[in-house]
Amino acid sequence: MNREPLFNVPTVVAALVAIMALINAIFQYALAPEQQELVLKLFAFIPARYDASIFPYPGGFAGNLWTFVTYSFLHASWMHFGVNAIWFLPFGSAVARRFGTWRFLAFFAVTAAAGAAMHLATHAGEQYPMIGASAAISGTMAAAMRFAFQRGGPLGMLRTNDEDAYRVPALPLSGVLRDARVLLFLAVWFGVNIVFGVGTFPSLTGGETVAWQAHIGGFLAGLLLFAWFDPAPDLPQYDDSTAMRS
Structure with a gap:
């Protein structure tokens, strides 16, 4: 019997979440303040x-x-x-099932680096360290948007519960702004990002600010570079004429 997708988290996603949890536990409970500061200077992203x-x-x-990735x-x-x-488990799982372990790890690193690059471009010389996986998670959201809503996809109206749902033809960039479901997803993503500030970075003095530019950098990388990592270029092309309209 197949497990429900909600509880069938790919090993690579579960491992990344576990590593982040372990690092956070060590950082919060095992390190003195001066050691925490050294860790931030070594591994956080500091423009x-x-x-x-x-x-x-x-x-x-x-x-x-x-530090383009370790942050x-x-x-x-x-x-x-x-x-x-909470955001990474569903979207990361969908993308990991499509890309496979090694492509997904490379994708995670590239979108994290893209988020850091956008942050650097908008915060040149800033000494506040940026931390958090939000940029890479934003990248997985953008990548999932390219296939998850398609006919037969994991979030489509005619979805299935097998692995074929993650191998449906991807939506091309030219079709992203013509799909009402994708546009709704974009609106929700930007709304959540702006209003709730998912993903923050702490300063060495204890203050916190939302690194929203990094989120945008990761999101754009996930959206635009999707084809670099998609292992299924031989799948049929998305047919806009047969798209389900909403």
């Missing part, structure tokens, strides 16, 4: 790293590279982690 006029950060050139495994609190996990 000031890339300003030659500011003092160097630990990690050097390698740190300048790895996504750190969270400001259990609430921050929990909200991200």
Whole structure:
């Protein structure tokens, strides 16, 4: 008997959530404040790293590279982690089933890096560290939007519960703004992102701010780079003439 999709989380998604939870537990309970600050300087994304006029950060050139991804495994609190996990489990699971483990891990890293790049472009020289998986999660939401609402897809009206639901033809970019369901999804995503500020980053002094530009960077990367990771280019092309209208 097949398990219900809600409880059938792919191993790669479950492993990423477990790693984030473990890191958060260590960060919150096992480290002294000065150690927490060092971890942030080593693994959070800090735009000031890339300003030659500011003092160097630990990690050097390698740190300048790895922090584009490692920041996504750190969270400001259990609430921050929990909200991200709630969003990541359904959307990450859908995309992981379609991409497979290694493509999904690469996709997670690329969308996290895209979020960091957008944050850097809009916060040049800033010393506040950005943490949280929201940019990569936004990328999975955008990627899921390309196939999840399609006929026979996991969120479509004629959905099925088998793996074929995650292998339906993807919606091309040209069709994204012509599908009412996708437009509704976009409206909800931007609304939630703006109003509730899903994903925050803490400053070294304890304040918090929403890194909404990083969310947009991750979302755009997931939407635009979907075809790079989609393992099914041989599937039939989406036929706009047979689309279910709503």
